[in-house]
Amino acid sequence: MTVVDNPQFGPETDALLKHLAELPTTPDLDPYEALLLDREDLPxxxxxxxxxxxxxxxxIAVELPGRTLQARVYRHAVRPRPILLWLHGGGFVGGDLRDIEYATSLIAAYGNVTVVSLNYRLAPENPCPAALQDVYDTLGWLRENLDGDGRIAIGGQSAGGALAAGACLLARDAGTPLPDRQILCYPVLDLHPGADWHEWYFGTREIPAGAVPLRxxxxAGLPPTLMLAAGRDWLRDDALAYAARLAQDGVPxxxxxxxxxxxxxxxxxxxxxxGRHAVELISADLQAAFSARRS
Structure with missing residues (x-):
């Protein structure tokens, strides 16, 4: 494991957490009303x-069987490049591609890739496995409908990291083309019944293959992986455990x-x-990965 440390990280985190805690709230709303309001907030x-x-x-509109999804494409050049499918976080119930445009735009500019940022379906309106199926189906759609050069990576943050990992598992098990690389940023990879989103996303229904990657x-057979973890993250153990299992099963x-x-x-x-450092790291990782494969 490589540890990136900087004396600024702790004070910056403390200041941001204090700022977020002081934002006004609407305590009289029920949880679902609060969720709907939160979805409308712009970053x-x-x-x-x-x-x-x-x-x-x-x-662009991603036309899949029975539904149409919204996505935003970021390009730094007109010629075909590798495609990176990127998935926002939000606990499977919130989040939007608008939340992460710093990362998705800079990865496109620095990483020498075309980034497709997807708004997958959210729970509780569309519980598991709707989002996972969206991501898996979008991988196939991109190969047929976007002007890439044939190479595809997938990545995401938190819930998006879980969906990226799960889509790779589905592709492996179905024998469909796998992404060339997966980038998992502080992903949620195990069951966490105490989390706010757990009941809305999983409920009491049977959990399908790929929805809980650590299970x-x-x-074996999954794409080479870059895993990012955070030292003060309650999901840190998920990231470390999955990275260890990937390596144990022969995945670089x-x-x-x-x-x-x-x-x-x-x-x-x-x-x-x-956050700024991580965007540069992901960009450099993609450049290196695709340059190595082309050479």
Whole structure:
């Protein structure tokens, strides 16, 4: 494991947590009403950062059987490049591609890839496995409908990391083409019944294969992996355990932990230097991975 540490990380995290705790709340709303209101909030550029203007954007409709999903494409050049399918976090019940445009735009500009940021379906309106099926089906859709060069990576943050890992498991088990690389940022990979989202996402229904990646019998045959963890994250153990199992099952895996940093730090790059560092790290990782495969 590589540990990225900086004396700024702790104070920056403390300051951001204090800022978030002091934001006004609406305590009279029931949980579902509060969720709907939260989904409408736009990110604050003072903490979320701004999109990189060098990445041209295009909103597209991903047409899948029985549903249409929204996605935003970020390109730094017109010629075909590898595609990165990226999945926002939000506990399977919230989040939006607008929340992470600093990361997705800069990865497109620095990583020499075309980034497709997907708004998958959310629970409780669409519980598990709707989001997982969206991600798996979108992988196939991208190969047929977007002007890439044939190479595809997948990645995501928190819940999005779980969906990226799960889609790779589904592709492996179904014998469909796997992504060339997976990038999992502080993913939720096990069952966490005490978490706010657990009942809305999983409920009491049978949990399908791929929905809880740490419960998979084997991780052999999955794509080479970059795993990012945060030292002050309640999901840190998920990341470390999955990275260890991937390596044990023969999957080339790099684990990088950002010390004294909070969960979701990629969402707050204007406030957290760890988030800015991680975007540059992911970009360099993709450049290296695809350059190595082409050579």
């Amino acid at each position: 604050d550029p003072a903490i979320a950062g701004e999109p990189d203007p060098r990445a041209a954007t295009e909103d 998979a019998a084997s991780l 895996t790099e684990l990088v932990e950002y010390a004294d940093t909070m969960h979701a730090f990629l969402n707050f790059p204007a406030a957290l230097s760890a």
